[in-house]
Amino acid sequence: MSTAGSTTRTDPVYDSVRTTVETAIRDVVGEWYYEECQISLDSTFAEDIQLESMEVMEVAERLIEEYEGRVDFVAWFADMELEDLIELTVGSIVDFIVASLEGTLPARAQTADG
Numbered sequence: 035m036s037t038a039g040s041t042t043r044t045d046p047v048y049d050s051v052r053t054t055v056e057t058a059i060r061d062v063v064g065e066w067y068y069e070e071c072q073i074s075l076d077s078t079f080a081e082d083i084q085l086e087s088m089e090v091m092e093v094a095e096r097l098i099e100e101y102e103g104r105v106d107f108v109a110w111f112a113d114m115e116l117e118d119l120i121e122l123t124v125g126s127i128v129d130f131i132v133a134s135l136e137g138t139l140p141a142r143a144q145t146a147d148g
Contacts, residue, residue, distance in 0.1 A: 051131045055124060058096040062089050075125030105134040
């Protein structure tokens with residue numbers, strides 16, 4: 035399992051978000067595949083986990099439902115280029131959700147809210 039560049043935060047919010055994201059992925063791909071891929075914070079959705087676009091949408095829908103408007107995934111994704119989406123990692127989603135919940139997003143990411 036790759037750990038290079040992984041975030042090493044261990045606060046309760048981070049741990050909770052990480053568990054929620056990992057559970058959403060596991061629910062979509064299945065336990066066996068999740069373990070087989072050795073999914074980590076550095077795993078990319080496109081290359082490492084090899085999710086199809088519909089599976090990515092299913093993970094996103096689960097997270098949108100979980101965070102009920104407290105995290106603006108649509109604006110975040112809309113601000114990304116195709117290459118950014120292809121290189122999106124589990125850790126980057128966890129970091130984005132945590133920053134959204136803690137209100138620590140950079141000004142650029144917050145401008146989508148109005």
